[in-house]
Amino acid sequence: MAKNKLNQVYNIDSRHILESIPQNIEIQTTITSPPYFDMKDYGSENQVGYGQIYEDYLNDLQNIFGQILKITKDDGTLWIIIDTFKRNNQVVSLPFDLANKLKDIGWFLQDIIIWKKDKTVPWSTNGFMQRKFEYILFFSKSPKYKSNKDKVRIYDTSQLKKWWVKYPERYNPKGKALDEIWEFPIPVQGSWGDEYIRHFCPLPKELVATMVQISTDENDIILDPFAGSGTVLSQSAYMKRNYIGFELNNEYIKMFENYLKRTIKKYRKEYELLEQQNNQSDFEIQILNLRVLKYARLLINKIEEETARDDFKIFVTIKNRSSKRNKSIVAEYQIIGDAESDNILKLINEIIVKPPLSKFGIEAIFKCVKENKVKSKNVFGYSKTNSYSYIKNIDMSSPKVKVISDICVDLNEKDYD
Numbered sequence: 001m002a003k004n005k006l007n008q009v010y011n012i013d014s015r016h017i018l019e020s021i022p023q024n025i026e027i028q029t030t031i032t033s034p035p036y037f038d039m040k041d042y043g044s045e046n047q048v049g050y051g052q053i054y055e056d057y058l059n060d061l062q063n064i065f066g067q068i069l070k071i072t073k074d075d076g077t078l079w080i081i082i083d084t085f086k087r088n089n090q091v092v093s094l095p096f097d098l099a100n101k102l103k104d105i106g107w108f109l110q111d112i113i114i115w116k117k118d119k120t121v122p123w124s125t126n127g128f129m130q131r132k133f134e135y136i137l138f139f140s141k142s143p144k145y146k147s148n149k150d151k152v153r154i155y156d157t158s159q160l161k162k163w164w165v166k167y168p169e170r171y172n173p174k175g176k177a178l179d180e181i182w183e184f185p186i187p188v189q190g191s192w193g194d195e196y197i198r199h200f201c202p203l204p205k206e207l208v209a210t211m212v213q214i215s216t217d218e219n220d221i222i223l224d225p226f227a228g229s230g231t232v233l234s235q236s237a238y239m240k241r242n243y244i245g246f247e248l249n250n251e252y253i254k255m256f257e258n259y260l261k262r263t264i265k266k267y268r269k270e271y272e273l274l275e276q277q278n279n280q281s282d283f284e285i286q287i288l289n290l291r292v293l294k295y296a297r298l299l300i301n302k303i304e305e306e307t308a309r310d311d312f313k314i315f316v317t318i319k320n321r322s323s324k325r326n327k328s329i330v331a332e333y334q335i336i337g338d339a340e341s342d343n344i345l346k347l348i349n350e351i352i353v354k355p356p357l358s359k360f361g362i363e364a365i366f367k368c369v370k371e372n373k374v375k376s377k378n379v380f381g382y383s384k385t386n387s388y389s390y391i392k393n394i395d396m397s398s399p400k401v402k403v404i405s406d407i408c409v410d411l412n413e414k415d416y417d
């Protein structure tokens, strides 16, 4: 039994976490799925849950998570995957009973997430578990806690509604925030092997990866006090985090160690590739381009409406990132048209402080020029009604062209249905 190292599973009762973990170790996050009361015998003495009465079971969990609170960093967190069950023809609200117990000892309950599995577990025999979802309780040690929210945003455009094309101002350039329903199918086959799955019901890799990504950075320490098959620990290892596990059943520990040896190379590589790809920055550029162009289009429409004229154009170009709060980008807008620049600038200043333009997060610089002196090569023209696909084969002097830019966007919202 290694007592002084990270990246170990301790074959120790997790009721003794505090005395077993070296003093200098501080946990960044704990991710765990404890036994669901007495529903399953995990084959070892002193196990939490099986053979206990409900009150003792809850008190033991309170005690264990109380010890974990002490060794958790001030900005640390705790994820517990847990479910209700039925007893005497009634639902026992274990997730809520446990949440209250943990609130009593100082954990802050931040979120209750629904983990939607697309299938129920077919080998659950007694009907208690014929469920489509389980709960994930998310706690923090302090009101402020580490949370890499931007890392788990959805920016794969096939998962977004097509509206992002026409309404880029409604989308965070880093992607859509996660909601409180997480869909991850339960593992059914693959490298785990059927027997392994039947025995343990391991958590889906992607579910654990999401929690790891939100709550930790590389080299942080992750704890699972009920390690079982060690899904949390292996995922932590793939993602270059340190781990510590507790597990009473030594057989499970051996199986985990074998499994990790077999898989670490493959999944470490997968993680590294994903980190490198950075499609998120492509999405960000796309959203900002769309916003900058749409801003120009809405502005020129408004100017023409207010001045009762239709001979203005705008040339727009992106300058740099904005350092201002609530602004993402600096863009320069040249208003082309024969008009008194003082009057136009006054009008613009009235327009941009009101919605919708005030909501675009653009730090705009304006210039007025009498005639179109902007370059005509490598620029793209957009109409009064569409700033997400440029007008093909048209002269920039055409009255149809209202916005001219070196930004090239050519999207069709129907492609994103």
Ligand SMILES: C[S@@+](CC[C@H](N)C(=O)[O-])C[C@H]1O[C@@H](n2cnc3c(N)ncnc32)[C@H](O)[C@@H]1O
Binding pocket: 012, 013, 014, 015, 032, 033, 034, 035, 036, 042, 043, 044, 046, 047, 048, 049, 200, 201, 202, 203, 225, 226, 227, 228, 229, 230, 231, 232, 246, 247, 248, 249, 252
């Ligand atoms: C629900 S399973 C964990 C499943 C795990 N999340 C996975 O993906 O495989 C609960 C585990 O807690 C272990 N366990 C129960 N009581 C324990 C205790 N007092 N200390 C350490 N481990 C315990 C059981 O042996 C079992 O493997």
